[in-house]
Amino acid sequence: MSTATIDKAAPTRKVKYGSMSRDRTWALRWSYFFLALFAMFSLLPPLYMLITSLKSSAEISAATNPWWVFHPTLSNYIEILTSNQFLRFFWNSAMVSIFVVTITMLISVPAAFALARMRFWGSATLATGVFLTYLIPETLLFLPLFKMFAAFGEFTGIPLINRWYVLLIVYPTLTVPFCTWIMIGYFASIPKELDEAAVIDGASWFQTLTRIFIPVAFPGIIAATIFAFTVSWAQFLYPLVFTTSIDQLVLPVGIITTLIKGDVFNWGQIMTGALLGAAPPLIIYAFLMDYYIAGLTAGATKG
């Protein structure tokens, strides 16, 4: 019975060599499956927009395969890009977004620096408070804001309602809290010794911010900028409420207002306008994406 004793000494369970890599293979398969599903889910609508934008009105309403273009045409693009109205919307959107991004960064970077580093009485509570304001939905805010701006207009004689620049006051209520929060996080990740070294080197708070913190937290600033730009470019509710005249409209509202006449939907041009409107954020993402990943703080301290 010598075999039996050997069996006893042997492992009771069969050892699976390479089980780690088999686990990994399965995990990868599931990842691919869900990623593909998600990619399809989010990429099909733009694809459908692209297909529709290349069709004539007649073909859109015809009962053919909606996923195929039988007679491709650029007429929608030509009409949109030669229309003064559309170019006006585009211009308004660009102006609003650029100003809002600038205003946002000018407020949130110093605010985040103060909240993250200057440690004054109540700074922690204030930091949380800043973030909480972001949680109040715009659907709840737009009526009181409207009343406030109307009253302000009546009181001072400076018209704010139905002027594109009113959006420069409204949008930062969305962008500043979030960007401040992002920047607090970035600044907090900068080692404390770095500003202490700067202080000992003779830098003032302002110099510490501009010469040390902003360069070191540059990836964070890019991230915040992209966020502020996307929010102001894609904002719909506020411009819909606060602006009405054609020449004051921004792109998302302009497309809806001018290309839907009564119950007639000019689908080809709506899709074209929406696609063209989506282009600037895409381009900005493509150029600035690398900064998200760049780890500039590497080498600041041990590591």
Add this chain to the structure above:
Amino acid sequence: MADVSLRKVVKRYDEVEAVRGIDLDISDHEFIVLVGPSGCGKSTTLRMIAGLEDITDGDITIDGDVVNDVPPKDRDIAMVFQNYALYPHMTVAENMSFGLRLKHYPKAEIKARVTEAARLLDITDLIDRKPKQLSGGQRQRVAMGRAIVRNPKVFLFDEPLSNLDAKLRVQMRIEIKKVHQKVRTTTVYVTHDQVEAMTLADRVVVMNNGRIEQIGTPNELYHRPATRFVAGFIGSPAMNFMPCRLEDAGGTLTIRLTDRIAFPLPGPRAARYTALPRSEGLLLGIRPEHITEKRPHAEPGIESFDAVLDVTEPMGMETLVYFTLDGIQVCGRVNPGAGAKDGAPMRLAIDLNNMHLLNEATGVVL
């Protein structure tokens, strides 16, 4: 170049008193090392000198001026941090010149000072690199360079070598000493490593629990510790402490360690301790190097005894032997050729000329 003094300096965080009223005078050109276990208040003291922490009570003067409310940038000090704290987006030269550029020094002078400091620290080749392209030792040199170019009144070092590996630490320790010999700037250096403290300092300040235990030259601390804490903290392996009792046996003062082991004290020691009460509550402090193998000839004050070795640790130039006396582990250092073996009995000698006698309750060396 300046002297620094601390007068009854206290630092309190809410309920906790981190520094409990310390007095310290640092003279011009001096290299002072603050050493102690973590949480002893040494870093807080340094940061108060730097101005990075407010002083709760007391006065700090630099060059005769009280600087309690002077911001760090106006104290004319430079600091080297444990994790280097180099500006990651600047080159080595820019890192070193940052302070001078803020003060709008002429370009030519900045360049001259940076070149000189780089030469002194042997980092001339690295001047255009970014910190992340440097090794730990190189980063530490740059951090020192940043301090040197400022030509400040006082250098402050906050555990600058703790992040380096053991070999590099020894090398950088020598570098720091060389730099200090050249620039002669008053230096306050914080470390928890007693070897670093002993090797670098003109005077060592041993801190414990927010207070200064003892100030002295490395040799004073080693040979004449004032308290049990200093005696145990300085030196490696640490000093042995054994409960003991003084007895008068046949007209000579004797120190009794166990029922079995008692040694007559040598003349000078007996004279010094004779007034002490013959009671319990005393500790014999003896460094490992004063417990050796038995000497061939009898010498005054050197007594021999038998012990069974628990463990031996051959170190090459010596062998550390560990044995137990009445439940207390004792360490001795014997010649590697003396035949020490694990578990074997050995005849050992104790040099009572170098003994210390401590009050067990107060920890004071008598």
